[in-house]
Amino acid sequence: MPYSEKVLQFLKSRGLSTGDEVQVEAEGVKLEGYVLPREELDFGDQDALLLKLKSGYNAGIRIDTISSAKKLSGRVELERFPKLKEVAQDPELPPISFISTGGTISSRVDYLTGGVAMLFSPEEILYGIPELSSLVRVRTAERLFSMASEDLRPEQWAAISSKAIDCLMQGDRGVVVLHGTDTMHFTAAALSFMIKNLNAPVALTGAQRSPDRGSRDADMNVIASARVAAHLPHALVCLVFHSSPSDRSAFVLRGTRARKMHTSRRDAFRPVNDLPVARVTDGSIEVLDPSLKPRSDEAPWVDTAFEDKVALLLAHPNSPPELMDHLLDKGYKGFIVQGTGLGHVPSLTLEGKGSWLPTIKRAIDESAFVGMTSQCLYGRVDPLVYRNGRLLMEAGVTFLGDMLPEVAYVKLGWLLGHGFGLEDVRKLMLFSFAGEIADGDDPSTYLY
Amino acid sequence: MPYSEKVLQFLKSRGLSTGDEVQVEAEGVKLEGYVLPREELDFGDQDALLLKLKSGYNAGIRIDTISSAKKLSGRVELERFPKLKEVAQDPELPPISFISTGGTISSRVDYLTGGVAMLFSPEEILYGIPELSSLVRVRTAERLFSMASEDLRPEQWAAISSKAIDCLMQGDRGVVVLHGTDTMHFTAAALSFMIKNLNAPVALTGAQRSPDRGSRDADMNVIASARVAAHLPHALVCLVFHSSPSDRSAFVLRGTRARKMHTSRRDAFRPVNDLPVARVTDGSIEVLDPSLKPRSDEAPWVDTAFEDKVALLLAHPNSPPELMDHLLDKGYKGFIVQGTGLGHVPSLTLEGKGSWLPTIKRAIDESAFVGMTSQCLYGRVDPLVYRNGRLLMEAGVTFLGDMLPEVAYVKLGWLLGHGFGLEDVRKLMLFSFAGEIADGDDPSTYLY
Numbered sequence: 001m002p003y004s005e006k007v008l009q010f011l012k013s014r015g016l017s018t019g020d021e022v023q024v025e026a027e028g029v030k031l032e033g034y035v036l037p038r039e040e041l042d043f044g045d046q047d048a049l050l051l052k053l054k055s056g057y058n059a060g061i062r063i064d065t066i067s068s069a070k071k072l073s074g075r076v077e078l079e080r081f082p083k084l085k086e087v088a089q090d091p092e093l094p095p096i097s098f099i100s101t102g103g104t105i106s107s108r109v110d111y112l113t114g115g116v117a118m119l120f121s122p123e124e125i126l127y128g129i130p131e132l133s134s135l136v137r138v139r140t141a142e143r144l145f146s147m148a149s150e151d152l153r154p155e156q157w158a159a160i161s162s163k164a165i166d167c168l169m170q171g172d173r174g175v176v177v178l179h180g181t182d183t184m185h186f187t188a189a190a191l192s193f194m195i196k197n198l199n200a201p202v203a204l205t206g207a208q209r210s211p212d213r214g215s216r217d218a219d220m221n222v223i224a225s226a227r228v229a230a231h232l233p234h235a236l237v238c239l240v241f242h243s244s245p246s247d248r249s250a251f252v253l254r255g256t257r258a259r260k261m262h263t264s265r266r267d268a269f270r271p272v273n274d275l276p277v278a279r280v281t282d283g284s285i286e287v288l289d290p291s292l293k294p295r296s297d298e299a300p301w302v303d304t305a306f307e308d309k310v311a312l313l314l315a316h317p318n319s320p321p322e323l324m325d326h327l328l329d330k331g332y333k334g335f336i337v338q339g340t341g342l343g344h345v346p347s348l349t350l351e352g353k354g355s356w357l358p359t360i361k362r363a364i365d366e367s368a369f370v371g372m373t374s375q376c377l378y379g380r381v382d383p384l385v386y387r388n389g390r391l392l393m394e395a396g397v398t399f400l401g402d403m404l405p406e407v408a409y410v411k412l413g414w415l416l417g418h419g420f421g422l423e424d425v426r427k428l429m430l431f432s433f434a435g436e437i438a439d440g441d442d443p444s445t446y447l448y
Numbered sequence: 449m450p451y452s453e454k455v456l457q458f459l460k461s462r463g464l465s466t467g468d469e470v471q472v473e474a475e476g477v478k479l480e481g482y483v484l485p486r487e488e489l490d491f492g493d494q495d496a497l498l499l500k501l502k503s504g505y506n507a508g509i510r511i512d513t514i515s516s517a518k519k520l521s522g523r524v525e526l527e528r529f530p531k532l533k534e535v536a537q538d539p540e541l542p543p544i545s546f547i548s549t550g551g552t553i554s555s556r557v558d559y560l561t562g563g564v565a566m567l568f569s570p571e572e573i574l575y576g577i578p579e580l581s582s583l584v585r586v587r588t589a590e591r592l593f594s595m596a597s598e599d600l601r602p603e604q605w606a607a608i609s610s611k612a613i614d615c616l617m618q619g620d621r622g623v624v625v626l627h628g629t630d631t632m633h634f635t636a637a638a639l640s641f642m643i644k645n646l647n648a649p650v651a652l653t654g655a656q657r658s659p660d661r662g663s664r665d666a667d668m669n670v671i672a673s674a675r676v677a678a679h680l681p682h683a684l685v686c687l688v689f690h691s692s693p694s695d696r697s698a699f700v701l702r703g704t705r706a707r708k709m710h711t712s713r714r715d716a717f718r719p720v721n722d723l724p725v726a727r728v729t730d731g732s733i734e735v736l737d738p739s740l741k742p743r744s745d746e747a748p749w750v751d752t753a754f755e756d757k758v759a760l761l762l763a764h765p766n767s768p769p770e771l772m773d774h775l776l777d778k779g780y781k782g783f784i785v786q787g788t789g790l791g792h793v794p795s796l797t798l799e800g801k802g803s804w805l806p807t808i809k810r811a812i813d814e815s816a817f818v819g820m821t822s823q824c825l826y827g828r829v830d831p832l833v834y835r836n837g838r839l840l841m842e843a844g845v846t847f848l849g850d851m852l853p854e855v856a857y858v859k860l861g862w863l864l865g866h867g868f869g870l871e872d873v874r875k876l877m878l879f880s881f882a883g884e885i886a887d888g889d890d891p892s893t894y895l896y
Contacts, residue, residue, distance in 0.1 A: 104834075148836055150792040152765050153802065182789035186765050245891070262894060263790050263827030270895065314762050314786075316854065317600050317634050318861070326774045338762075341630035342711050344598040354601065379711030386552075388596050406764065413766070443693070446710060447718065447895040 004046040007063050011035065011049075014069055021074030022051070026065040033059065034076050052076075094173040094230035095139040099163050101156065101187075102147040103180025105207040105218045129219050136226045139172055149180025149187070149206075154413060157190035158304035164202050165195060165300050174201040174229025176222070181206040181260055181268065184239060188255030189410040190306075192237040192434035197298040201232040204255070205240045208266050217242055217266040224250035224280040231285055232278060234292040237434070242266040243279060252278035252285075256407050256436035259377065272377055273402040273445055274435075292435075305417030310334040312409040314375060315345035321359040328362065334369040334416050334425070336400075336408045343372040343381030343399055344388045357391060364396035369425045371398045371412060373405040378446050398426050403437045411436060452494040455511050459483065459497075462517055469522030470499070474513040481507065482524050500524075542621040542678040543587040547611050549604065549635075550595040551628025553655040553666045577667050584674045587620055597628025597635070597654075602861060605638035606752035612650050613643060613748050622649040622677025624670070629654040629708055629716065632687060636703035637858040638754075640685040640882035645746040649680040652703070653688045656714050665690055665714040672698035672728040679733055680726060682740040685882070690714040691727060700726035700733075704855050704884035707825065720825055721850040721893055722883075740883075753865030758782040760857040762823060763793035769807040776810065782817035782864050782873070784848075784856045791820040791829030791847055792836045805839060812844035815870045819846045819860060819877055821853040826894050846874050851885045859884060 003011075016022060018037040023030060033051030048060035132138065144163055145156065164175045179187060188204050195202065205225040207218035225240040232238075237255035244267050257274035277289040309332040313323055324335060337356075339345050345356035363370050372392065374381050380402035383389035393399065400408050408429070415425050432438060451459075464470060466485040471478060481499035496508035580586065592611055593604065612623045627635060636652050643650065653673040655666035673688040680686075685703035692715050705722035725737040757780040761771060772783060785804075787793050793804035811818050820840065822829050828850035831837035841847065848856050856877070863873050880886060 148792065148834065150763070150765070150788045150836060151794050153794075154766060182792055183765050260789065260824050261826055263822050263824045263829060265827065265891075265894060268824065268827075308766060310766075311768065312762060312764060314760060315598070316760060316857070317598070317631050318602060318756060318758075320759065320775070322778075323771050323774070326771070327768070330770075340598045341708065344596065344630055346599050346601075374711050376708050376711045376716065378709055379713065379716075381711060386596065388598060409764070443713075446713065 002046070003049075004063075006047055007049055010063050010066075010069075014071065016069070016071055019075050019077060021072040021076075023070045023072055024049070024051070024061060024066050025068045026061045027067075031059055031061065032072065034074070089133065089137050091137065093135065093137040095137045095171060096174050096176060096226060096229040097139050097167040097170075097172045098141040098176050098178060099160060099167070100141070100143040100178040101145055101149075101152070101160060101180070103149050103178065103182075103206050104209070105178045105180075105205070105222070129222055131219075131223055132226055135223065136173075136230045139170070140167065147180070149183040152180075152183055152187060154190070154304075154306035154308065157187055157194060157410075158302070158306065160187065161191050161194040161302045161304055164191065165302050168200050168300055172200070172229075174203065174232065176225040176229050177202065177204045178222070179204050179206050181208055185255075185258045185260060185269070185404075186406055186410055188237055188239050188258060189404075189407040189434075189436070190414070192255040192436070193411055193414045194302055194304045195237065195300055196303050197300045198235045198237065198293075199296045199298045199300050200235055201229050201295075202237045203228040203232075203240045203252070204238070208242075208264060208268055217247075220247045221250060227280055227285060228252055228278070233287065233294055234277070235295050236277065236292055238277065239269050240280065241269040243276070248281065250280040251276035252280060254435050256434045257404070259404060259406065271445065271448055272404055273379070273438075273441075275442065275445055275448060303418075306413045307333055307416035308413070310336070310409060310413040310416060312336045312338065312405060314338045315340060315356060316375070317346065318354065319346065319356075321346075321354065321356040324356070324359045324363060328359075328366060328368060332368065334371070334412045335363060336371045336373055336405055336412055337397075338375040338405045339372050339381065340375060342379075342385055342389060343374055343383060343392070344386065345392065347388050347391060357395060360392065360397060361395050364422075367422045369398070369412060369416070369422055369429070370396065371400045371408055371429055373400050373403060373408050375405070377404065380441065398429055400429060401437045401439075402441070407436050450494070451497075452511075454495055455497055458511050458514075458517075462519065464517070464519055467523050467525060469520040469524075470517055471520055472497070472499070472509060472517045473515050474509045475515075479507055479509065480520065482522070537581065537585050539585065541583065541585040543585045543619060544622050544624060544674060544677040545587050545615040545618075545620045546589040546624050546626060547608060547615070548589070548591040548626040549593055549597075549600070549608060549628070551597050551626065551630075551654050552657070553626045553628075553653070553670070577670055579667075579671055580674055583671065584621075584678045587618070588615065595628070597631040600628075600631055600635060602638065602752075602754035602756065605635055605642060605858075606750070606754065608635065609639050609642040609750045609752055612639065613750050616648050616748055620648070620677075622651065622680065624673040624677050625650065625652045626670070627652050627654050629656055633703075633706045633708060633717070633852075634854055634858055636685055636687050636706060637855040637884070638862070640703040640884070641859055641862045642750055642752045643685065643748055644751050645748045646683045646685065646741075647744045647746045647748050648683055649677050649743075650685045651676040651680075651688045651700070652686070656690075656712060656716055665695075668695045669698060675728055675733060676700055676726070681735065681742055682725070683743050684725065684740055686725065687717050688728065689717040691724070696729065698728040699724040700728060702883050704882045705852070707852060707854065719893065719896055720852055721827070721886075721889075723890065723893055723896060751866075754861045755781055755864035756861070758784070758857060758861040758864060760784045760786065760853060762786045763788060763804060764823070765794065766802065767794065767804075769794075769802065769804040772804070772807045772811060776807075776814060776816060780816065782819070782860045783811060784819045784821055784853055784860055785845075786823040786853045787820050787829065788823060790827075790833055790837060791822055791831060791840070792834065793840065795836050795839060805843060808840065808845060809843050812870075817846070817860060817864070817870055817873045817877070818844070819848045819856055821848050821851060821856050823853070825852065828889065846877055848877060849885045849887075850889070855884050
């Protein structure tokens, strides 16, 4: 679609034409880039001025919001901008698909509040990262939805699982899921449980920095993820992310063992009680954990049942056990407690005064599952060291080893979605479906 | 008090006398040590057989619970066991006091369930760590209470604060608080806020390993803490803990910037968004942060008001906002939310379906405080990057920078305990009382 009359008028009145370098300011955000021809893109808002940013990304800025536009000295010829439909796709390269779900990696400048919101298409990313075309054949690129990752729910986890399977069944060597970073580790855990007989890599990636920043990390994460989808020898749901603030390499992290540990760093995702399963550099994948399930010709399928009425509760000094009571009253069927230390809750000396024990006993009497994890995050829970732990174990609490609280939460919802009884859920929570729980402690995993 | 007839009979029947090396088994726990003369100790259960463990600690084992007792080949002469009253106290050494609150560091083998429970006195620790006598003069050593740290509540935080001040007012150079590790960082934060005009160090320490294990860490932590109490040049509430699994050095961590990051490692406590303020080795304290408030002649005082009706809530995919509603119905006055990433909650695309926004708006309408922190732990929250953040800020949520969620929780209860209005609380939550919030990000603090 061409630019609207409004945009054409705007450009004309300022002596600007496509290919010119400009600096525009919109709602407090300053952007510099080259004016893109509108015809390049068959989607988006006709009232938006499109810029090719220095980052290689495109930004669309609604013309109404532009407070100033300054022509700079630079200029590029239009042939510098490849058109998506003209990106050479080598039929010999391994086919992969992109599934876009939202997040910073799919963002453009947000006109509503001035921040970065979630309105970008995967075509835009391919358009912005021409390196991909020598690495993989992009068979499909679909925007499944455009949501901030904090808004995702089990129904989106199920949709992503189904879509990923569709892609693999259509012959993709692997799938890249573009996702907001905030809750990517929840989604990765969900996919790890919901996709059965996985036969190839499903790589989740995202961006910690918005595309209008010099420190943007999206390009490298997407390229590394495409490489993982095409070439990782394992059938694994994984996160692919910067291993350090530099662009030198990315880590492949097991989907059930990763956690966002920093609000803004490029290397925010870290393995917890685990090591990276592979390291991706420019040109190669170094497998660090050869024990993983290899790719196969199995037919994957999805199993996305999920019980919504599960909760993740934090136990700490003065924490009210009545939150669990309230949720029991509402019919909740399972709880993951983030206990203190080895898996404790206020209990021993507090009967009748803030103790969690009576509520936990009630939950188990009512056939709800109560699983214990640790807010320490690193290490494993153990009911046998202290009396508070033994009392919880005797009350029927299941201690979940070295499983992350977030992963335990997702796993519990998934298991309860299948209608298992309490005894079965107890056993299955301790069974490793996707590497989420293990014996043995490797000291080198601490604060990795 | 001497041993009871029952114990004397037990020893006699097995040909055992004080000083003999024995192996006893009680409720599944095997212990080896030397039989202690009962008269050494003026406290405890007369029916308990006392052993000096290889660790240097004493264990008391109730005679009824002993299933087997085997005499081993070793023997020590009784003069090897110093009596507390005979420990030479050099009047020239700096006076300090110990306050024991419970936890592993004050534990002995627990007869009730076979684990380690909380029944030990600080005299026992001094008796077990003779090195202290060349380092400090132990002016007082008081068992304030014997609680697992997960059971501590604001009233205990207040009691510890008051007791520490009493000690300092009596002329101590510093105070060591022996404390269970699980929630030590909550207590350290509470003391940081509750003690005003602090004039000397208050060092919290504990043990990750029970005293009957070869890997016990209590000795070094106590010795390092005594050194900190006597010689740290700063007036600071701090945690003193192993810097690594080895016994080579301990870190001094700011009381508002530490967190238990591992369930069982000796170096479980780490600084978050901060670096250690000092390193303690055998013989010296290396100050790493010279910017801290120095010791002074000020008179400290306590300010322990605390509003119990505050809560720390975790926001994650599918998390029920109704927990906040429920607590509002119960009269709760403030909330710290552990949001995702930069400080988000399910909100934007979820109006009417799991969005936290309506509940948060209700809370603020009802003059409750809502503060935002991040479950990432490392980094800082920022409402200005994404739309969900802006919507929360516009709703009146206070974004709490780089403050730890646990510390924000304690600080909020403390501020609300003083009856401040919402506007004042908002300002004061962003004011640094004890180094708990700061501008500037030091990349070297990540996963330190």
